[in-house]
Ligand code: FES
């Protein structure tokens with residue numbers, strides 16, 4: 001699990017001015033609420049007085065009030081009111097981490113990290129969202145599985161034949177299956193786009209491919225560790241574009257916010273059927289993912305027997321290594337050891353501007369000059 005990426009916190013409709021919203025992400029607690037102008041805020045959910053859970057408190061004006069002694073924190077995380085010291089200015093240390101927020105696709109996202117705005121890996125931009133040619137549905141899923149396993153499942157073109165009879169068990173040609181999945185790098189990720197149904201095709205330029213008279217082609221790519229895209233082009237004009245924004249709850253659980261877009265069957269009467277079929281297919285994946293052993297991806301690729309069809313998974317793991325080398329990977333072992341003894345916060349951008357914070361920042365694995373070669377190319 002990594003800091004310095006955008007994570008989905010909750011559906012827009014669930015984050016209100018009436019009641020604080022609690023979310024656990026990256027094993028840490030967060031609170032979300034709206035101020036009087038309707039702007040959504042996401043803060044660390046640990047009150048720095050004596051550890052109260054802000055999400056169990058109340059929203060008062062533009063602030064969230066701790067249920068324990070009533071300290072109030074504004075959307076920027078600053079303590080605006082400290083009742084037991086009324087009449088005096090709250091001390092400078094009276095602040096909690098507040099995270100940059102973007103609200104898109106009916107989802108509130110938070111940037112969980114301290115990078116300045118110009119250095120942040122982007123939130124995925126769905127270009128067709130909101131255009132009249134496309135319709136979107138949003139589903140929220142809970143998996144008893146680790147998010148990297150779920151992401152890898154999305155980057156696996158071979159499993160469809162075995163896991164998805166509902167989709168017609170789409171299959172790559174035997175030739176394609178024997179060669180490494182052809183990958184193209186994109187900013188913060190890699191992608192593939194392939195013809196299913198025995199047609200050999202190495203062209204991964206999506207926009208060019210969409211011009212052609214294609215039937216039964218699909219592609220997947222990731223941007224960052226937790227944003228996954230799958231385009232399913234059934235015919236030239238009939239497509240599903242699926243965007244999965246994954247929030248690791250902890251090392252065993254994941255919440256997925258799934259934006260399912262289509263450019264056909266646009267009428268409302270089709271919504272229910274499309275949702276039902278899509279979720280049935282998703283549950284075919286979940287049934288497999290919740291039984292994987294080990295739960296988390298092994299530390300070394302030699303602990304699995306990878307074949308050329310796993311190359312997209314290997315590329316994803318190589319990207320994770322790069323972000324680990326930057327010092328962005330959370331040290332889960334230390335975090336687990338300190339569980340119950342130390343309250344941590346993900347560092348927010350404000351920590352780069354001022355010192356004097358009460359909570360320790362989450363332990364991170366050390367940055368490296370260059371990514372160690374944990375992963376090897378599929379044999
Ligand atoms: S613990 Fe939050 S106000 Fe005391």
Ligand SMILES: [Fe+2]
Pocket residue numbers: 153159160163164285
């Ligand atoms: Fe699948």
